[in-house]
Amino acid sequence: MNGLKRYSSNLFYSAGFLLAALLAGCGGGDQGRDPILGLPAADLTSVAVTPATSSVAIGNTQQLVATATFADGSTRDITAVSVWTSAAPGIATVNGMTGLATGVASGTAAMTASFRSKTGSANVTVLPPALVSIALTPVNPTVNIGASLQLVVTGTYSDKTTADLTNVSTYVSASPAIASVNSTTGMSKGLSGGSAVITASYATQSATTIITVPAAPVTPPATLSSITVTPANASILVGATQAYTATATYSDNSTVNITQSAIWASGNTAVASVNSTGLATGVSAGATMISATSGTKSGSANLIVTVPVNPPASGINLGTATTFGVLAGTSITNNAGGTTLVTGDVGSPSQTTDPVQAAGFTNYKSGAVLTNALADLQTAITDANSRTCDVNSAAGIDLGGLTLTPGVYCYAGAISITGTFTMSGPGLYLFRSSSTLNTTANSIVALTNGATYDSVFWVPVGATTLGANSVFKGTIMGKAAAITLGDGASLLNGRVLTGAAATLRNNKITK
Template identity: 55%
Template sequence: MNIFKRYMTPLLVSAGLLAMAALAGCGGGGDQGREPILGLPGATLSSLAITPATATVAIGAGQQFTAIATYSDGSSQDVSAKAAWTSATPAAATVNASSGVAAGVTAGNSNITATFGGKSAAAQLTVSPATLTAIAITPLTPSIAVGGTQQFAVSGSFSDGATRDVTAVSVFASASPATASMDAGGLALGKIAGTAQITATTGTLTASTVLTVTPAVLLSIAVTPQNPTVLIAATRQLAVIATYSDSSTADVTSGSTFVSATPASSSVASGGLVTGVSAGTSVMTASFSGKTAGTTVTVPAATLVSIAVTPGTASIAVGGVQQFVATATYSDNSNAIITNSAIWTSGTVANAAVLNTGIATGIAAGTSSITATAAGQSGSALLTVTSVAIPPVINPINLGRAAPFGVLAGTSITNNSGGTTLITGDVGSPSQTVDPTQAAGFNNYKSGAILAGAMTDLQAAITDGNSRICDVTFAGGIDLGGQTFGPGVYCYAGAISITGTLTLNGPGVYIFRTALTLNSTVNSVVALNNGATADNVTWLPVGPTTLAANSVFKGNILGQSAAITVGDNTTLLNGRVLTAAAVTLRNNQITK
């Protein structure tokens, strides 16, 4: 390896010799005025030494000198980058004033001196009369992936028959910097797939090679969440996130295979949905494109004692659908939604059919008992099928004067400078670090009656949402990922998280309330099916909301007094971010 490449600045050659002006050869400057780096407290600088003490280079070649400081406590330190370097005879050899890299100019000798902390030391450099006759760049046929790097080196052939490393005194260039960029030390970075000619110039001599940049390669995968707890008959969606050589990430859950080490404790479906079977632990291993990762699932010893199916009564027209939710209660008084793992049956199949996801369909006018069964327990709800559609019972939440806003913050909006945030809707906040970019026809309010009115109506909407009667009440938190929900009011005492995909199925109003936080994981999705609309989806967290990077979120987030953070490249297509506190944005697309 070339010992000069990370210190030497490029030099130009004129008339076959290297003009070392770029090295600031004989000038002063440097760092002798700075405080020395001390060893232990109270230690002082005792001496300074240069290595090597003597060296010989050819004309056009370089030599790295190193300055070593020794302190009164016996410690020593490399201070080459902090010392001031000078050449006594710059006509023979120059030295970079701040790095200690010397280069031969003409045959002769020069003392190279380093000064640091009031101490000085010198080394002797001899420049032989040999001249540079040819150069070669290596490697000859390099290939890297997008995001990868390649270090190039240049070797020089001299008139005395010697071959030396001249990387430090070479100038590098990429003919296609969009494909691969080059730094001054000869390090290439792959940016996009393709080829780029890499050229090294040393004096008047040049050498080149072609660098091939291949598509980004998979470096690793990770399973999330790590070490989850899943109750008996409950489910938890696992997600697999891939990281590539260009630092990008992608959700590869659908293309991964999953294996449970102990399926008697917890099983896992092909899509990564884990089901608790019996008390114990099991390692879940995911595999994707030759990479593996795992997580440990724990199933507590609590037993399932009852199942409740909600809504308890429902009515749909012939051909209509109704999403039922099965909630299990356990011996430790905990709860879990087991909709996806329960066995669903219809008591009168001539009137209604039910899928294994809890979605019932009206067949003919009449009634049917819809039953969910798991771990020896059952719960039922009554479904009435009519020949005429029944309008939804729950009215949408009225946002009033807050409705025109895509982003509304009572205290401040922090938006990244130079990003790609685009708000299709009004924006309002008294303090904005960088005004978010807005689609044409919308306004940004920082004060005045319109902003004040929107904040007032936001609080009224939050009060309305919190007053709705809960269809499902949960004593703890929940991960909604991998679940399917029908219209209703869902209330949780713990945090709401979304890992993977949450599906909202069917027309009507959806209200999700949590006494704690609302969080989504990287690449999570809120999906709307069979007539569900984002305007009728409301999220009411008491605590802060954090949407992770690259998420696709739907619905209106209404924060009473807690901050909302929208992760990098997260989109809220048909949704709003409204809070009396602060909002943080980063490269987000938000359409009200």
């Protein structure tokens, strides 16, 4: 019996030591450890961002690195746990979670990494677009003996724009006895039967095409004689669109619709832009030429853009919903793995994880304050939908690249934003859509020349989705449709207000 007692006692003490060791390994004694890095705590002395200065072309990226230095002399890479911001997102944006900067427009922007109570910064200078590649056309053509063919070089830059580089490129033929090429103009000529590789070079880029010269003459195809753009004359309001058609006429009098393959351009992009399918959008008051080009031929049409005739309407009264940064009638889904900061009141009867709020604001989950705010939101939406449209389009619109003045803009289709959209001048900006509101990743909404975020209202009938790391401004009001903010999207000057559900993920919202 005594042996059994001694055995039981030893077993008890062994189990106690094992339990203590397990508790220590699982963090039972983790006081004094860094809660983010999981390392012994030491006073944070500074945060540095590297490279301190860097340059990127428009459309290219630069990875920034944040390093923390502690009082004991140790350093840690804190890039992934810092909060990144750009002082000038119109020049360069930065992913708020990873520190990846992207060039937007020429200039210099300060990038800041914040960790605990310390910050560090670096300057990113955005240079003009860099040449990414060149293309040599036509691709693998056939040229009869004695016939000539003009080769064309098109350059593509880091911001996705293109340029004709034909007259600044150099050319060489690998078989000049079969097909020759002028070294500076790109004019080639068939000399004898066979194939010749022609190489065009510009800067550090090169491209090739193979010219085949038949031993016997080949009946030449019909050549392009002219291009006609219709309608020849058109007038639209700022923010409205006009579809153009390009028709090619050939040497045999045949015609072909080349709207989808032509290269479209606006003579004055400050007045109107035009996309790759010939759809022009009014940007500001004035006149411009819309042209379509194929090969060496082009045609054009006149476009006049006018401003809305109605004066700017008065603002939208949000009532008691004014104090809310986020308000949802059914639920708020907030990611638990990151941090969403709201500078304003928060309200919804169901919340998965309460967003972090700045000091002085309240989270309402029931009661009269929440009920009245949701009712005032619906009243404000009714007011917004009753306003007379200055621009009324039967289609949707991509506002990216546009600059609009105050007014009420109504679209039957979806409103989207790709790139940067600018509002210029004081007054009410009201955007209504019978469909959805969507922005792409890294898109930017900018305010200039006295435009203020509290006079900007977005009222889509359908759902709203803001792209990851996008920068949005203004108050989004959803009557009965959900609002979703992508990872890292920010409304540093705006509100998320809906009678339905709101989904948040690592966002910064300031009413």
